[in-house]
Amino acid sequence: MNKLQQTINRIGQLPAAAAERAQARLDSLTKPPGSLGRLEEIARQLVAITGAERPSVRRKTIIVMAGDHGVTAEGVSAYPQAVTAQMVLNFLRGGAAINVLARHAGARLVVVDIGVNAEFPPATKPADTSGNVEFLRRKVAPGTRNFAREAAMTRDQAVAALTAGVEVAEAEIARGAELIATGDMGIGNTAASSAIVAAITGRPVAEVTGRGTGVNDAGLAKKIEVISSALELHGLTPDATRSTLDALDLLAKVGGLEIAGLAGVVLGAAAARRPVVLDGFISGAAALIAAGLAPGVTQFCFAAHRSVEAGHRVTLETLGLEPVLDLDLRLGEGTGAALVMHLIEAAAKFYNEMATFAEAGVTEKH
16 A cells, blocks of 8 residues: 555544633633634634644644646746745745744754756755755655646656655654644646636636636636636536536546645645644645545645635635634745734643633633
């Protein structure tokens, strides 16, 4: 049995007893029942995920997967493909938004070249002065092929990228990571994500396709046309009546290496019973692939925010996840997830540290 299937087999249902135990403690704390709103939901989910009486999420890691997309040859992005590699170097220098927000969150940042169409010199290493950035080389291929003309990758490449994501998550957990967040970098990846979301949900391509890095009206129309034609080419035309879909086949035909890597991160964290914070649209598409391979995986996920990218609302509805924030974000990189890490830690802290009515000598509600 391969590593990927072993990981999927380890993902089970969260025990109802743990959530019930957490609710009993929440109701005993010195506050009106439910008065901390979504923070109480988060705390209850943390207890269920980790199985711990007092869950800890102090040690945080943001994993940013980077990969290129052959479909950029069709003019679906406002930026050239070379920007992917340039931004990876920016991450390593500490100059990107995710660097700032990872430092703010007190999170370790792991940048993974899983499919960038460039070769980084052997001496390439982080120059970020925080000392909390790591660069990993896990390249499966130098980007995907143009899915408007042929399959983006082979099934073996899709499995390799998924497995790489699992292994990166496992390595971070072995280092002590208690909370893992997902992030992405890849010019063209909103096109791949829109194709995945349309195929899985059966929604029209135009409904789940946005401007990505900022294409104009003509560019958006072109993007929708390219994705629609590609789905027809691969026999993935959106169909709201479709009951099953081979997630691995879909990933190979129209996905991305960084999307596959992030799906693997979600699977690896869930198998180890670690909470996962999903960033925006790309992370959502990766979670859809992960859920297609292991339906119970969404129990381990928190949706950080609702992106303004057109398909993200549909993605979250399909996953059954309610976003913590709605700030009109659409950058990616893990930025929204980084912002939510503090709130998840706050939920754990109040759950662990607040006094109960009995401890404080406060009269409970009649």
